[in-house]
Amino acid sequence: MSTSSNKPGAIDIEASIVTALADPNLLVLIPHTERKVALPSHLSASSIVLQINHLLSLAYNDILADNNQAFLAFLNIVDLTKLYLSNYTANSSANADTDISIYNKTTLFSIWEIRLSSLILSNNFANNHLKFAREESKRLSILLNDKNSLFLLPLNLSILILRLNHSFDFIKSLYDIIWQLRFTLSNNLDNQNLSLIDHLKIHIISYNIAADLILKRDYLTFISFSNSILNYSNFKSLDNKHNNDENLTNYELKLSSNFALLSTLISFIHGDYDNAEYYFNKLLSINSLQSSSSSQNNSNLDSNYSILSLKKILLKYNPILDNDIIKPLKSPPTISSIDNLLELHKKTRITGRILCCFCALAELDLRTFNNHIDILKNDQSSTHPLLTPDSDQLKSLDYSQFLTAFWKQNLNKLYTFE
Secondary structure, three states: OOOOOOOOOHHHHHHHHHHHHOOHHHOOOOOOOOOOOOOOOOOOHHHHHHHHHHHHHHHHHHHHHOOOOHHHHHHHHHHHHHHHHHHHHHHOOOOOOHHHHHOOHHHHHHHHHHHHHHHHHOOOOOOOHHHHHHHHHHHHHHHHHHOOOHHHOOHHHHHHHHHHHOOOOHHHHHHHHHHHHHHHHHOOOOOHHHHHHHHHHHHHHHHHHHHHHHHOOOHHHHHHHHHHHHHHOHHHOOOOOOOOOHHHHHHHHHHHHHHHHHHHHHHHHHOOHHHHHHHHHHHHHHHHHHHHHOOOOOOOHHHOHHHHHHHHHHOOOOOOOOOOOOOOOOOOOOOOOHHHHHHHHHOOOOOHHHHHHHHHHHHHHHHOHHHOOOOOOOOOOOOOHHHOOOOHHHOOOOHHHHHHHHHHHOHHHOOOOO
C-alpha cells in the first residue's frame, strides 16, 4: 500500500504513475456558474496550495454555520486542482522555479483526493458533479489498472477511486487490500504502532464492504461476512496472550459491537427474527465485555457505543432519500431491548440508507483516531505516524481534518451512493 518501495524498478514504476496522474486529459470539462472568490489566471504552486487550504477553511466555517455556502468553495477548489494538474508536468522538472517542492507525488495524490471529494460534496448544488467525479475516477482506474498500480497509491485515494467506480470488482479489490494489510501485519508483529494502524485500516475497509453489500441488498453475504468478523475479533478472548494491546482490544470490541447491531437490524429487514435475536444476544455479550474493560463499568445497552451511533443517525437523516413523509426523529429513542429495535424497524426507521450512514460514521470515527490526521494516509516515517503531516511541503495543506469534518456532516455521501 505504500507509495514507495526498495524493489528494483520501483522508482521507475512510481515515476510512471506520477506522470500518468498529472495528465490533464484525465479531467472532465466542468461548467461553472458561481464563485466563492475570484481566481487569478496564473498562480504559483504554493499559492494554489494555500488557496485550497483557505477555501477548505471557508467551507468548513460555512458548514458549521449551516448556511449552504460551502459548495461555492468546493467549486473554486475544483478549479484550483485543475490548475495544479495542468501545470504539473511543465513545473515538476529540474528547471522549475522555487515551487518545485510543491510539485511532487505526495501533493499530487492529495490534490486528486481533494478534487474528487469536492466534486462529490458539491453535487447537491451543482448538477452532475457526482457524475463528473465518477467519470474522472473511471479514467483513473483504467489508467492505473493498465499499469497494475492502483494499490501503489495511498489507501485513502485508492478506496475513493474504487468507491466511485462501484464495479463488480469493488469488494474483491477491498478483499485484496485486506489480504495485503494482513500480510504486512504478519511481518510487523513487533511494531505495536504499525500493528494498530493496520488493524484499524482493516476495520475501515470492513465498513466499506458492509455498506456495499447493504446497498446491493445482498443480506446473506453480509451475514456471512459479519460472522467472519465476529469470529475473528478479539472480543471472544480478552485474555488471549497475544492480545496485550488494550487500545486494539477496545477497537475490536467496537467493531464486533457494530457488526452485531448491524446483523440484528439486517436480520429484521430480511425477515429472519430468530437470527435477529441471535445477533442481539451477541450484542449484549459484547456490551458486557466493553463495560468490564472500561473504567465506567456501565452495562446499560442504551448508552452502548453502537446504539448511541444509531441514535445520532436517526436524529439527522431521513430513512428514505427524497422522502419527507418519514422525517428524522425529533428526540432520541430509548433502545434497551430487542423490542425497541423491532419497533423502529416496523416504523420504517431502519433502512439501507440509515445502515450505510451508520457504517460511514463508524469509519470516520476510526479515520480520526486520537483526533489526528486521517489514518488512511500512508506516512509512516515517524515513530507514531498519526502525529505527522504528509510531508514537509504540505504542512500548509492539512486538509484531512477538513474533509473528515465535511463527511461527518454528510454521512450519506461518503460511499458515493447519492
